[in-house]
Amino acid sequence: MTETKLMKGNEAMAEAAILAGCDAYFGYPITPQSEVLEYLAREMPKHNRIVMQAESEVASINMVYGAAGAGFRTMTSSSSPGISLMQEGISYIAGAELPCLIVNVNRAGPGLGTIQPGQGDYFQSVKGGGHGDYKMIVLAPASVQEMADFVYLGFDLADKYRNPVLMLSDGAIGQMMEKVHFKPYTRPAVDKSWATTGKPKTRNRNYITSLFIQPERMEQHNLKLEEKFKHIRENEVRFEEINTADADYLFVAYGLSARICQKAMDIVRNKGIKIGLLRPITLYPYPYKRLEELASQVKMMLSVELNSGQMVEDVRLAVRGKVPVEFYGRMGGMMPTPEEIVQHLETLIQYHHAN
Amino acid sequence: MPTEEHVLPDTALDVVTPACHDEEEYELVYHKPHTMVDVSMHYCPGCAHSLVHKLIMEVVEEMDIQEKTIGIAPVGCSVFAYDYMDIDMQEAAHGRACAVATGIKRLMPDKYVFTYQGDGDLAAIGIAETLHAINRGENILIVFMNNAVYGMTSGQMAPTTLAGMHTTTSPDGRDVSYYGSPIKVSELMANLPGAFYVTRQAVNNANAVRRTKKALQNAFKYQQLHKGTCLVEIIGNCPSNWKMTPIEASKFIDEEMVKTFPLGDIKVPKAEDIKTV
Numbered sequence: 001m002t003e004t005k006l007m008k009g010n011e012a013m014a015e016a017a018i019l020a021g022c023d024a025y026f027g028y029p030i031t032p033q034s035e036v037l038e039y040l041a042r043e044m045p046k047h048n049r050i051v052m053q054a055e056s057e058v059a060s061i062n063m064v065y066g067a068a069g070a071g072f073r074t075m076t077s078s079s080s081p082g083i084s085l086m087q088e089g090i091s092y093i094a095g096a097e098l099p100c101l102i103v104n105v106n107r108a109g110p111g112l113g114t115i116q117p118g119q120g121d122y123f124q125s126v127k128g129g130g131h132g133d134y135k136m137i138v139l140a141p142a143s144v145q146e147m148a149d150f151v152y153l154g155f156d157l158a159d160k161y162r163n164p165v166l167m168l169s170d171g172a173i174g175q176m177m178e179k180v181h182f183k184p185y186t187r188p189a190v191d192k193s194w195a196t197t198g199k200p201k202t203r204n205r206n207y208i209t210s211l212f213i214q215p216e217r218m219e220q221h222n223l224k225l226e227e228k229f230k231h232i233r234e235n236e237v238r239f240e241e242i243n244t245a246d247a248d249y250l251f252v253a254y255g256l257s258a259r260i261c262q263k264a265m266d267i268v269r270n271k272g273i274k275i276g277l278l279r280p281i282t283l284y285p286y287p288y289k290r291l292e293e294l295a296s297q298v299k300m301m302l303s304v305e306l307n308s309g310q311m312v313e314d315v316r317l318a319v320r321g322k323v324p325v326e327f328y329g330r331m332g333g334m335m336p337t338p339e340e341i342v343q344h345l346e347t348l349i350q351y352h353h354a355n
Numbered sequence: 356m357p358t359e360e361h362v363l364p365d366t367a368l369d370v371v372t373p374a375c376h377d378e379e380e381y382e383l384v385y386h387k388p389h390t391m392v393d394v395s396m397h398y399c400p401g402c403a404h405s406l407v408h409k410l411i412m413e414v415v416e417e418m419d420i421q422e423k424t425i426g427i428a429p430v431g432c433s434v435f436a437y438d439y440m441d442i443d444m445q446e447a448a449h450g451r452a453c454a455v456a457t458g459i460k461r462l463m464p465d466k467y468v469f470t471y472q473g474d475g476d477l478a479a480i481g482i483a484e485t486l487h488a489i490n491r492g493e494n495i496l497i498v499f500m501n502n503a504v505y506g507m508t509s510g511q512m513a514p515t516t517l518a519g520m521h522t523t524t525s526p527d528g529r530d531v532s533y534y535g536s537p538i539k540v541s542e543l544m545a546n547l548p549g550a551f552y553v554t555r556q557a558v559n560n561a562n563a564v565r566r567t568k569k570a571l572q573n574a575f576k577y578q579q580l581h582k583g584t585c586l587v588e589i590i591g592n593c594p595s596n597w598k599m600t601p602i603e604a605s606k607f608i609d610e611e612m613v614k615t616f617p618l619g620d621i622k623v624p625k626a627e628d629i630k631t632v
Contacts, residue, residue: 024462050461054454055487062451062484066458069445070425074458092448196443196459198422198466207437209428209446 004181009147009174013077013103013167014039016151021187022101023072024050026063030082031115032171033105037077057082061089061102068098069208071195073155077103079171080121081112083129090164091130094225095210099158101151102136103167105174108306108333116333117171117256122310125168126284133222135229136166137236138283140254144178146281152185157236159190161228168283170306172256172335238281239290243269247276249349250294252315253304254280256335261304263338268345275345283311291318298323300352302345304336305329324352388416392441401601403591404433406558407500407567411469412440414571424467425459427452429481431473432506450481453488456495467578469496473591475505478514478540485544492549492583496574499540501616502591510596514538517615522596537615541588545622551583553622557590559605563618576632577624590616 007015014036017025025044027037037053044051050067054060060076067074078086083104093100104125108118125138137157139150147169154165199205212218240258243265244250251261258279268275278294280287295301300323303312312327319325328344330336390412398405415424421442428436430449437444447455452470460468477485477499485497504522505511512522512529515537519528529537545553552574556567567589574585590612594604 024458026458052457052461055483058451059454059457059484059487062448062454063458063461065447065451066427066445066455067462068458069455070459070462072462088448089451096446196425196445197463198425199441199443200422205437205441205443207444207446209437211434211446213435 004179006177007144007180008035008177009141009144009169010035010105011039012144012148012180013151013169013174014043015182016148017075018043018047018049019182019185020152020155021073022049022075022155024052024063024067024074026052026054026060026067026074026076028054028057028060028078028082030057030079032107032117033077033079033103033174036103057085058089061086061093064100064102065089065093065096065098068093068100069096069196071192071197073159075101075103075155077105079105079107080109080118083121083124087124087130090136091132091134092210093164094130094134094136095132096208097162097225098164098208099155099162100164101154101158101167102164103169106168106170108331114333115171117173117306117335118331118333119170119255119257119306120308120310120331121168122283122305122307125166126286126314134225135232135284136164137161137232137285138166138168140168140281140283141173142255142258142279143173144176144180147173148180148182156188159188161232163228163232168255170256171333233285236282237285237287237289239287240279240281241290242277242279243274244276244278244294246274247294247297248299249273249275249345250298250301251275251277251304252280252291252301252311253277254283254311257304257306260336260338261341264341264345267338267342273349280311286314286318288314288318291315292320292322295319295322300348301325302348303327304341306335307331388412390416390421390441392439394438396439397435398432399595401592401594401604402432403502403558403589403593404500405439406564407498407589407591408433408436408439410558410564410568410571411471411498413568414575415442417572418575420467420575423465424469425463427456427459427468427470429470429472429476430507431476433471433473433500434507436471450476450479451484452476452481453484453493453495453497457488457491457493460493460495464494464581467496467575468494469498471498472500473506474499474501474503474513474515474540478538482514486547489544489584489586490547490549492551494578494581494583496578496585496587498571499586499588500591501540501588502593502596503537503612504593504596506593506596515540515616517611539616541586541621544586549583550586550622551580552577552585552624553588554586554620555588555590555616555618557608557613557618559590559592559608577629579632580629582624582628588616590618
């Protein structure tokens with residue numbers, strides 16, 4: 001059965017979790033995503049699934065560890081300060097190669113910050129966050145529809161790679177209401193013979209660990225993980241392009257920023273300036289290659305973010321100095337208007353034209 | 356010419372070289388449980404961990420629940436517990452074993468789930484996860500090894516270090532006016548309605564070992580009832596970090612540890628609650 005509903009991003013994500021066969025959700029209330037726990041506390045028991053309000057985000061991510069290690073499809077969600085608390089657990093989950101979905105409805109920081117939307121957790125999400133060498137697959141939804149769609153995708157990628165997947169949303173996408181269509185979903189078959197379900201006489205014991213005390217053995221494990229991340233980089237890059245075919249200039253933006261840039265692009269195009277948008281959907285792995293290609297086509301790129309300039313570093317890495325890469329951002333939970341972005345873009349075009 | 360006392364009597368050789376017997380003539384009176392992995396352990400001589408590992412695995416073998424048992428190893432000396440116990444296990448982050456156990460047990464309520472945690476892991480960094488798991492009445496067994504020091508990091512003060520006890524981070528003895536008094540975890544947790552069975556035992560002599568085994572048997576059986584958390588605290592010997600011989604360490608438990616941590620049951624189930632096991 002498929003149906004179209006008007007829902008909040010957070011609720012669409014929660015409903016998708018049920019439809020994706022999530023066996024257990026563990027969470028702790030935090031604005032702006034408490035609706036997820038509320039929705040699932042109401043709905044999960046109807047499907048005989050487990051939902052639990054933990055005593056902290058530290059506990060909830062470790063409950064996810066236990067459930068994932070036992071072979072179940074499991075997830076948690078939180079917002080920035082709570083995700084910081086989970087970093088230890090995420091590192092252990094990555095080290096022990098456990099599949100799970102983690103959702104960060106990003107608010108503005110640092111510290112307690114504010115409950116309004118932000119994208120200040122980009123570095124934390126894509127560059128590590130916790131200790132040690134690991135990566136998460138990071139999906140960035142830009143609509144309520146994608147908050148639902150990326151739950152299925154996230155769970156499937158987590159199972160495919162035995163790796164945690166992070167959905168990096170923000171307070172606006174999580175809170176706003178849009179149409180959402182729940183598509184039919186078939187869960188791929190996955191081998192979970194490694195799970196700790198109790199040791200029958202017919203197999204050796206299974207254990208879940210990230211501990212390899214001998215350096216030689218630890219390095220082998222690190223190399224195995226790196227091989228996996230390489231495979232992910234080669235196969236899982238996702239992005240959306242709008243108006244890039246004839247573009248002289250390029251917006252690079254993800255999530256909410258990309259939505260605002262889309263509107264700014266319409267305004268600019270009406271003025272006769274050919275601008276396109278590249279919206280990374282996976283923030284890890286990042287679309288370096290496509291940005292590098294576009295660098296030989298466009299005159300300038302502008303990264304628009306709700307932070308002090310984080311993703312722009314990856315755009316510059318991709319472009320390697322071929323064209324100017326500029327940045328525009330707002331912080332503190334403030335969102336730029338499309339007109340504000342247009343004004344900034346026009347100033348930059350004039351500046352680079354003069355130089 | 357040797358003096359007389361250096362000359363062995365003729366019969367001495369008979370003592371050191373017994374006559375050959377066929378193997379069938381020996382009666383096997385003891386073997387370690389088949390649920391233990393046949394490897395040598397990393398534990399120090401006189402350490403309690405190896406003994407308690409074996410007791411838990413004996414119970415698992417006797418109850419024939421190897422297929423239904425999942426253990427959680429902590430961070431601390433027993434971090435490698437999964438190298439010794441031949442059951443499915445998960446290694447938890449420091450202090451988080453009870454949260455990990457919750458995630459497993461809630462999804463597989465018919466399995467036997469236990470955590471194995473030391474005093475630093477459970478009573479310091481993990482006391483929140485432990486307290487809330489017990490308060491929810493998670494149907495798990497918590498085996499709490501209390502030896503009053505951080506073992507793996509080589510002898511620092513633990514939340515359970517005795518008043519005046521010397522450790523590497525309380526070199527003049529634990530000053531309770533500065534660090535507070537040792538936490539009596541079992542008494543604290545027994546106050547929670549979710550705690551079903553709470554007992555404190557030791558393994559420093561044969562009788563104590565038998566009582567600990569009985570406590571573990573009870574705790575495993577009670578998991579079938581789904582009536583709450585079982586907490587078995589075991590006062591563990593740590594000769595290496597106590598700077599004692601194994602025999603001195605055993606005496607230290609009887610003479611000093613039990614003054615702060617008296618042995619015995621702290622909370623026992625009502626008779627009508629356990630009549631089905």
